[in-house]
Amino acid sequence: MSSKPLPILPGATLGILGGGQLGRMFTIAARTMGYKVMVLDPDADSPAGQMADVHLQADYGDHAALKRLGEACAAVTTEFENVPAASLIELAAHCRVSPSAAAVAIVQDRSHEKSWLREHGFATAPFELINSEADLEPALANVGAPALLKVARFGYDGKGQARIDTPDEARAAFRGFGGQPCVLEGFVRLEREISVVLARSDTGECALFPIAENRHDNGILDVSIVPARVTDTLAQQARAMARAVADQLGYVGVMAVEFFVVGGRLMVNEIAPRPHNSGHYTLDACVTDQFEQQVRALAGLPLGDPRLLSPVAMVNILGDRWQEGGPHWGTLLAHPNIKLHLYGKQAARPGRKMGHFNVLDTDAAAALALAERMRDAL
Structure with missing residues (x-):
């Protein structure tokens, strides 16, 4: 080369x-x-x-x-x-x-990703690999009901997954997914979901962004709150685990690690080998945003400062907002501490991410309150 x-x-x-x-x-x-x-x-x-x-x-x-x-x-x-x-x-x-084909190959397949996490000592929700209908019943007995059946490849934003309560439902869902390989995940008593977005260079230098607390609606990220409302101890553990994942993968570039908080403990949910929806707050609230970091890591430049400049709440704008005359941009842009980002997509479809906005405030609770009001007012 x-x-x-x-x-x-x-x-x-x-x-x-x-x-x-x-x-x-x-x-x-x-x-x-x-x-x-x-x-x-x-x-x-x-x-x-x-x-x-x-x-x-x-x-x-x-x-x-x-x-x-x-x-x-x-x-x-x-x-x-x-x-x-x-x-x-x-x-x-x-x-x-960057990232390398080897790293992407692990995380682009849920079965490989989950197995890799378990082999490297990272806690996850209970899971079983499903390669045929015969695997379903014993897997459900192991992880318990209810559970989620997820396709191993190409699932995102709640697509390619189904809630399972019985073996019959598991068989129907598996057939509905065309019999392709899946992962069956047991439910956990979820307290909250958080994510760590980081950048890692060829030399192993690592820059971690502040932790985001994420709330979802129908499997799609709705709101991210930064800083996340977790203890300092848990935040430090999440950052250390995310860095350990990146180091073990030998990852170069920007990536995100999503966590479940369960009983005060962390479980890795997913790894995203790219900038992440929950890192969009960095565009307005950090010294360096996740996309500049992606450029820097790719180009072999020193990584930028990921420091948070302001508490922030990020809200996704989905295509559903266009179904009744379109979003009320004037209402949103009347607030000087709101930053709007639209993606230039031609067709607005329900569930499609069309843009997002960030609300910055000196107080995280105030940023979240305004973000929720503006989300509803759109």
């Missing part, structure tokens, strides 16, 4: 696989810092493609497009975990790639 020596400085071209909102915000950060950006995404109207210098409209497995991307770019990263690991290996023959 012939690649530019680190650090890769402004003026070079950076690439990204995936053209959604995370790719868009990476592209904005990279271009602000003086880099050119090439996006590979099959959607002609991709949010990141709108902002990039070059948009390659092609499939993620298109060999000619991958060759063009790899030869044009000094380094390439990913926007989402479902990019084929084989494509990352192919790109690595031409340029620097």
